[in-house]
Amino acid sequence: MSTKIRLGVLGGGGDSLIGVLHRIASAMFDQFQIVGGVFNPIWKENIGFAEKIGLPTDRIYKDFDTLINEELELPEDQRMQVVSILTPNFLHFPMAKKLLENGFNVICEKPMTTSYEEAKILKKTLKKAKTIFAVTYTYTGYPMIRQMREMIKKGVIGKVQKIDAQYYQGWINPIIHDEKQRAATWRLNPEKSGISCCIGDIGTHAFDMIEYLSGLKVDMVLADLNYLYKDNKMDVDGTVLIRVSENVKGVIRTSQIATGEENNFTVQIYGEKAGLKWAQENPNYLYLLEDGKPINILKPGHTYNSDISLEGTKLPPGHPEGIFDSMGNIYKGIAKAIRNEPYDKGEFPTIIDGARGMNFIECAVESHQKGNVWVKLDN
Numbered sequence: 455m456s457t458k459i460r461l462g463v464l465g466g467g468g469d470s471l472i473g474v475l476h477r478i479a480s481a482m483f484d485q486f487q488i489v490g491g492v493f494n495p496i497w498k499e500n501i502g503f504a505e506k507i508g509l510p511t512d513r514i515y516k517d518f519d520t521l522i523n524e525e526l527e528l529p530e531d532q533r534m535q536v537v538s539i540l541t542p543n544f545l546h547f548p549m550a551k552k553l554l555e556n557g558f559n560v561i562c563e564k565p566m567t568t569s570y571e572e573a574k575i576l577k578k579t580l581k582k583a584k585t586i587f588a589v590t591y592t593y594t595g596y597p598m599i600r601q602m603r604e605m606i607k608k609g610v611i612g613k614v615q616k617i618d619a620q621y622y623q624g625w626i627n628p629i630i631h632d633e634k635q636r637a638a639t640w641r642l643n644p645e646k647s648g649i650s651c652c653i654g655d656i657g658t659h660a661f662d663m664i665e666y667l668s669g670l671k672v673d674m675v676l677a678d679l680n681y682l683y684k685d686n687k688m689d690v691d692g693t694v695l696i697r698v699s700e701n702v703k704g705v706i707r708t709s710q711i712a713t714g715e716e717n718n719f720t721v722q723i724y725g726e727k728a729g730l731k732w733a734q735e736n737p738n739y740l741y742l743l744e745d746g747k748p749i750n751i752l753k754p755g756h757t758y759n760s761d762i763s764l765e766g767t768k769l770p771p772g773h774p775e776g777i778f779d780s781m782g783n784i785y786k787g788i789a790k791a792i793r794n795e796p797y798d799k800g801e802f803p804t805i806i807d808g809a810r811g812m813n814f815i816e817c818a819v820e821s822h823q824k825g826n827v828w829v830k831l832d833n
């Protein structure tokens with residue numbers, strides 16, 4: 455009998471963006487096996503996709519409620535052990551809550567819910583369930599991000615004094631200027647997406663990354679968002695000033711109308727001794743900046759890297775690894791947690807990080823709506 459962890463998948467069908475990333479990531483370290491799920495609410499698409507990727511169809515269910523009911527009928531040693539939620543945002547909360555209430559481990563896409571209130575309810579539900587809950591802030595799995603975190607933890611840059619994160623995309627530009635197209639895009643529909651598009655979709659990645667890398671908690675935010683059109687209820691661009699403390703400040707710059715940009719996510723953290731810079735579109739290079747010295751470039755797979763960074767490198771140095779590998783590393787950490795093996799806290803983001811993200815989104819939108827004022831996060 456296979457010893458792989460039995461994984462169910464919700465969403466992530468053939469028409470989706472993120473499904474392939476999770477399927478490949480879950481298979482990467484031979485830890486998980488997809489045993490079933492609901493890929494699509496349309497049955498023909500759902501079953502057709504399962505057949506296309508060669509999955510047995512006996513555990514492809516017509517909808518989420520049927521999945522829960524039928525999986526609970528199975529003996530525990532056959533039942534799905536963990537379920538990945540890869541649907542549009544509004545389904546994350548009801549699906550995650552019911553999964554937890556029925557004893558499943560959960561892997562949930564970001565943003566974790568559509569409101570901070572829902573996130574707090576999920577935290578309470580998880581406390582009772584005592585299962586594993588991971589939130590896939592994908593970029594935290596990159597080896598050089600993990601190395602950056604370790605270097606900051608070890609004091610290589612000294613006391614942090616300036617934080618700068620940017621996430622620029624341009625994909626909404628061809629959509630936003632056409633009324634029909636913007637009405638047909640779920641990320642621009644508050645009922646499906648939550649109260650924010652740009653800050654919710656990519657600002658949360660930047661926010662999570664800052665806290666992941668620095669180990670610091672953002673205390674206050676001041677946001678200036680752009681909606682472009684009066685009838686558009688969702689931000690498509692935003693600049694957020696962040697304040698960790700009186701002497702640690704920074705900025706999160708996000709846009710989905712930065713025409714022509716792809717996934718231009720960069721993060722820079724500067725301390726009193728040095729600075730560290732990383733860019734998602736060139737993820738195997740980590741730049742160390744020091745006064746009066748040439749720039750140092752660190753790369754994955756070399757013995758000078760920390761254990762957690764090396765844990766996520768599969769090939770000798772110089773073989774580029776990318777976003778699939780980053781998500782694969784997150785799944786690797788989740789597998790350890792499910793198997794009750796020791797793991798580093800930095801190996802996967804949890805419900806705490808997911809809830810922080812929701813708190814951030816709501817504070818940023820509130821700040822903008824109140825006329826660009828400082829709003830305090832829960833700390």
Ligand SMILES: NC(=O)c1ccc[n+]([C@@H]2O[C@H](COP(=O)([O-])OP(=O)(O)OC[C@H]3O[C@@H](n4cnc5c(N)ncnc54)[C@H](O)[C@@H]3O)[C@@H](O)[C@H]2O)c1
Binds near residue numbers: 467493540565593
């Ligand atoms: N971590 C990341 O870097 C990252 C990147 C992209 C998307 N995401 C997140 O992943 C989620 C999905 O995004 P996407 O871009 O793949 O969306 P998408 O619209 O491309 O795909 C959504 C999928 O969900 C399925 N679906 C819809 N309703 C369903 C239901 N009731 N039951 C089962 N399946 C259903 C659709 O058929 C489709 O396959 C979002 O929450 C998004 O924020 C995360």
